Amino acid sequence: MKVSGIFFLLLLHRSCSALNIVAPRTHNALIGSSTLVPCSFTVDSPPINPQFLAILWLYGEKELVRYDNKEKSALPGVSIDEGVASQGNASLTIHNVTIVDQGTYKCVIIYSPNRKVKEIQLNSQAPPKVKLLEKVLLKNRDNHLLCLITSFYPKDITVTWLRNGLTLDGFELGTLQMDTDGTYMINSSITIFSKHNQDHAIISCQVDHVTLPEPIQDAFTVQYGEEPKITMFSSHVGQNELFVCQVNDFYPEAVQITWLMDGKRMEPPRKNASSTFNKWDHFLIPGNHKRNMNVSCVVEHETLESPLIKTLTVADEKNSLNLILAFIATIFVSVLITLISLHFFVYKTKYFQRFQLSPIHILGGWNGETDQKMTMCCTASNCSKEIQVTWIVEEDNGVKLKVTDHQSDEEAGKLLNGGYTVRTNQSERDGLYNAVTVLTFTPNASKHCNMKATCSVLSGRRTKEKTYKWSFNVSRPRLSAPIKFSVDSFGDIVCSVALEKFYPKNIQTIWSCGAGNYQELDNIKSKTFLNHSENTFICQSECQVPQHLFRNPGFRVRVMWTHPSLVQPDSQEVSAKDLPWSPVVGEIIVPSLVHGTEARLQCEVRGYYPNNLQVRWLRTESGKSELYEVCPSDKYKVPEMETTQEPDKTYTSTSSLIVSVSAITEQGAEFICQVTHPSLERPLDKRTGVLTVKGKPAVQNIFQDGKYIVLEVDSFYTQNPLVTWGKADKEFGPYKRIEEKSIQSNTTKSSDGSSCLTSKCDTVKATHMVKLVDTYFKATVEHGALKTPEEIFFVRSKGKVYLLSEKEKKELENITTNY
Known part of the structure; x- marks a missing residue:
C-alpha cells in the first residue's frame, strides 16, 4: 500500500x-x-x-x-x-x-x-519430534526398526542411526510428506540382526535440523522379547458360554487382546518366574443362540509381525442346563457314591471313618449387581451322629453373627436385617449321616467388602469347620457423563471421563485412538478415590491427544475400562463430531455493489477447534437454484483466509471474496459461504441473499437547446437519480430551487442494462436570452451509488451556457457550503 x-x-x-x-x-x-x-x-x-x-x-x-x-x-x-x-x-x-x-x-x-x-x-x-516405534529385539533374527520424525519445518533434515554412539549404515529414508498444518513428516527404517553380545547396547535414532541447537534423539537399551503363546478354551456358565483366552510367556508386558465373532469385532498381567508375562481375557456369549458361530481371540504384541489368532466354534444349543442345579446334582451324586463307599467299608470291612467336611463352594456366578443373591454351599459326610450346622459370618464392619436353620422366632427377627438364611438337608443310611448346607444372603457394600464365612458342623462330640474369605464386588462402574473435552496449554485436546459407583477399588482404564487401527495411548492420568457417603469408588481418567489427529474424519478416541464386576471390558468412543467446538458462521458482510467497481465480501467463522477449517465460495445466477463454485480468476479473487487464536484456544477466521461487479452477472445473483470442519456432520452454508447492483451516475453533457438547459446523466442502475435545479442572479448565489413543473425528465435503456436520464430546465425567460447580465445555475444529482450528491455549476452568459472552471467551482463551493 x-x-x-x-x-x-x-x-x-x-x-x-x-x-x-x-x-x-x-x-x-x-x-x-x-x-x-x-x-x-x-x-x-x-x-x-x-x-x-x-x-x-x-x-x-x-x-x-x-x-x-x-x-x-x-x-x-x-x-x-x-x-x-x-x-x-x-x-x-x-x-x-x-x-x-x-x-x-x-x-x-x-x-x-x-x-x-x-x-x-x-x-x-518448527523443530522435529522423534519417536522410535519398536523398542524390543528378537534373538538371532533380523529386526526391523522404524523411526518417525514429524512436525518440522523447513524440510531439510539429517537422520543418523547409532549403536552405542557409533554410526550404523544401511538405513533407509521414506518419502517426505506434508501434514495438514504445512509442517513435514518422514520415517526412517533400519534392519538389525540381534546377537547375544548386543545385550545392553543402546540403539538411537538421531535427528539434526536448523531449529535445533544440537541434535535430538530417541533411544532404547536393547532388550530381548519373547513371542506370546496363546491358549483358548470355553465352558458353560449357566445358560451362557464363557470363552477364556490365555496368553503366556511373552515379553515385554504390553499386549492387546481383541475378540471377534464370525470375523466381526465384539469387543491384568502377571509376571512369571522366567521374567515373561501371562495375560488372560474372557468373553461371555448369552445363552439361547440358535446357530453355529466362530469365536476368535486375536493377540497383538510388539514381537509379532502379524497377530496370533485362535478360533473355537460354538455349536447350536437348544437346552442348556442351569449351572447351580448341575452343581447340586453333582453333590448328590457324590453323596450317593460316598454312602455306597461307607456301606462297603463299615459293614463289609467293619472299619469306621471320621466324617468329612468339604470346602465351601460358591454356587453360580457373581456379576456385581447389588440385588443378586450370594449362595455358599458346604457338604458333610460319614457322620456317626445327627448333624448340627452353624454358619459364622464375620462382616467387614466388625459384626460377627451366628446363623442356623433352627433358630427361634426371636433370633430370626434379630437376624432379619442381616439378611442371612441357612437351609440344611440331612439324610441317613446304614447308620451314617450326610448333609448339604447352604448359606444365602444379599451382598452389601458396607458389610461385605472383605467378609469371612465359616461353616461349623457338629456330629456327636466331633466338630469340623471350613472357612471362606470373600471379597465383595458390589457394582459395576457407571459413566457419570459422556467423554468431556478441553484444551491444554500446548494445544492438545484433553479427553476425560468419570466412572462412579463401583466397588472394589481395582479398576483399569485404557485409552486408545486411531482411524480403523487403534493404538494404545501412554499419556494417561487416572486417580481413584472413595465416595464416603456410598462407600463406593470414583475414577477420573484423562489423556492428551494432539489436535491435528482430529482433522481426519475417521479418527476416533476410545476409553475402555476393566473391573472385577464386568464379564468383559466396557468402553466408549468419540470422534471429531463429538467435539464441543463447532464453527459458528456469521452473516456475510456485503458492501454496496456498484457496477464497474470491486467489492469485498467477508464472512467470519468463530469458535472452532482444531484448526482445520475449509471454506468454499459458491454462487447462484439470477432466478436459478443451481450452485456453482467460485474459482479464482480475473473476475473473482479469493485472498488467503485470516486466522487468529482466541484466549479460550478456539480459532476465528475471516474469509473474503473480491468481486469485479457487473450488473449483468451480479444483479439478482446470490453468493454462499460454505464451511466444512471435522466437528460438523454436514457443511454449513451462509447466504448473502439476492444481490442488487447499483450504477454510479455520470454527467455526460450540459448544453443549451433553445430556451432549455439540458443535462444528460447515464450509466446508472436500479433507480433513477434525482436531479434538482437551482438559479442565482449573482456569481456566488444564493441559489433558489427551481420548481418541479419547470423540469422535464426522460429515461432510456442502454444495451448493457444501464439507464440514461435527460433533464431539461425551461425556467429561462425570454428577456434573459438577450440580456447581457450573467445568470448562474446549479444542477444537483443524487443517487444511492453516490456517497455524496454531485453538484454541477455553470453560467449563462450572453445567451450561451458555460461550465464553471474547476477553480471557480471550488471557490463557489467554499462560499456556498453553509448555504
Whole structure:
C-alpha cells in the first residue's frame, strides 16, 4: 500500500531532525508461538514528538499496522506496543505464527519530514519430534526398526542411526510428506540382526535440523522379547458360554487382546518366574443362540509381525442346563457314591471313618449387581451322629453373627436385617449321616467388602469347620457423563471421563485412538478415590491427544475400562463430531455493489477447534437454484483466509471474496459461504441473499437547446437519480430551487442494462436570452451509488451556457457550503 500523501499534517513539520532506524535482516520464529520482530529508531533531537511520528508495518505491500497521532489500527494477529512506540521501539508482535506468516516485512518510520524503511525477512520454523516405534529385539533374527520424525519445518533434515554412539549404515529414508498444518513428516527404517553380545547396547535414532541447537534423539537399551503363546478354551456358565483366552510367556508386558465373532469385532498381567508375562481375557456369549458361530481371540504384541489368532466354534444349543442345579446334582451324586463307599467299608470291612467336611463352594456366578443373591454351599459326610450346622459370618464392619436353620422366632427377627438364611438337608443310611448346607444372603457394600464365612458342623462330640474369605464386588462402574473435552496449554485436546459407583477399588482404564487401527495411548492420568457417603469408588481418567489427529474424519478416541464386576471390558468412543467446538458462521458482510467497481465480501467463522477449517465460495445466477463454485480468476479473487487464536484456544477466521461487479452477472445473483470442519456432520452454508447492483451516475453533457438547459446523466442502475435545479442572479448565489413543473425528465435503456436520464430546465425567460447580465445555475444529482450528491455549476452568459472552471467551482463551493 502506498503511504506517500496520507500524512498531510505530518508534512507541515519543517524542522529537520535526523532519523535512524535499526532492524535485523532476518528473523526466525517458531510456528505456534508469538514472536517479536525487532525494529527501533532514534532521532538526533530527542525526545520524540508523537505529533510528527508515524509507524507502519507492511507485509509485502499489505498494510498490517498503522500508528500515528490520528489513527491506531492493526489487523488481527499482529500488534505493536503503543506504550513504547513513542520511545523509539516499533517492534511488531506476531501472534500464533504459522508457515504462511514467513516473508518480507517492512518497518516504515516517518518522523516529519524524514521517512526510512527497513526490510526484515521472517522465517517460520518448527523443530522435529522423534519417536522410535519398536523398542524390543528378537534373538538371532533380523529386526526391523522404524523411526518417525514429524512436525518440522523447513524440510531439510539429517537422520543418523547409532549403536552405542557409533554410526550404523544401511538405513533407509521414506518419502517426505506434508501434514495438514504445512509442517513435514518422514520415517526412517533400519534392519538389525540381534546377537547375544548386543545385550545392553543402546540403539538411537538421531535427528539434526536448523531449529535445533544440537541434535535430538530417541533411544532404547536393547532388550530381548519373547513371542506370546496363546491358549483358548470355553465352558458353560449357566445358560451362557464363557470363552477364556490365555496368553503366556511373552515379553515385554504390553499386549492387546481383541475378540471377534464370525470375523466381526465384539469387543491384568502377571509376571512369571522366567521374567515373561501371562495375560488372560474372557468373553461371555448369552445363552439361547440358535446357530453355529466362530469365536476368535486375536493377540497383538510388539514381537509379532502379524497377530496370533485362535478360533473355537460354538455349536447350536437348544437346552442348556442351569449351572447351580448341575452343581447340586453333582453333590448328590457324590453323596450317593460316598454312602455306597461307607456301606462297603463299615459293614463289609467293619472299619469306621471320621466324617468329612468339604470346602465351601460358591454356587453360580457373581456379576456385581447389588440385588443378586450370594449362595455358599458346604457338604458333610460319614457322620456317626445327627448333624448340627452353624454358619459364622464375620462382616467387614466388625459384626460377627451366628446363623442356623433352627433358630427361634426371636433370633430370626434379630437376624432379619442381616439378611442371612441357612437351609440344611440331612439324610441317613446304614447308620451314617450326610448333609448339604447352604448359606444365602444379599451382598452389601458396607458389610461385605472383605467378609469371612465359616461353616461349623457338629456330629456327636466331633466338630469340623471350613472357612471362606470373600471379597465383595458390589457394582459395576457407571459413566457419570459422556467423554468431556478441553484444551491444554500446548494445544492438545484433553479427553476425560468419570466412572462412579463401583466397588472394589481395582479398576483399569485404557485409552486408545486411531482411524480403523487403534493404538494404545501412554499419556494417561487416572486417580481413584472413595465416595464416603456410598462407600463406593470414583475414577477420573484423562489423556492428551494432539489436535491435528482430529482433522481426519475417521479418527476416533476410545476409553475402555476393566473391573472385577464386568464379564468383559466396557468402553466408549468419540470422534471429531463429538467435539464441543463447532464453527459458528456469521452473516456475510456485503458492501454496496456498484457496477464497474470491486467489492469485498467477508464472512467470519468463530469458535472452532482444531484448526482445520475449509471454506468454499459458491454462487447462484439470477432466478436459478443451481450452485456453482467460485474459482479464482480475473473476475473473482479469493485472498488467503485470516486466522487468529482466541484466549479460550478456539480459532476465528475471516474469509473474503473480491468481486469485479457487473450488473449483468451480479444483479439478482446470490453468493454462499460454505464451511466444512471435522466437528460438523454436514457443511454449513451462509447466504448473502439476492444481490442488487447499483450504477454510479455520470454527467455526460450540459448544453443549451433553445430556451432549455439540458443535462444528460447515464450509466446508472436500479433507480433513477434525482436531479434538482437551482438559479442565482449573482456569481456566488444564493441559489433558489427551481420548481418541479419547470423540469422535464426522460429515461432510456442502454444495451448493457444501464439507464440514461435527460433533464431539461425551461425556467429561462425570454428577456434573459438577450440580456447581457450573467445568470448562474446549479444542477444537483443524487443517487444511492453516490456517497455524496454531485453538484454541477455553470453560467449563462450572453445567451450561451458555460461550465464553471474547476477553480471557480471550488471557490463557489467554499462560499456556498453553509448555504
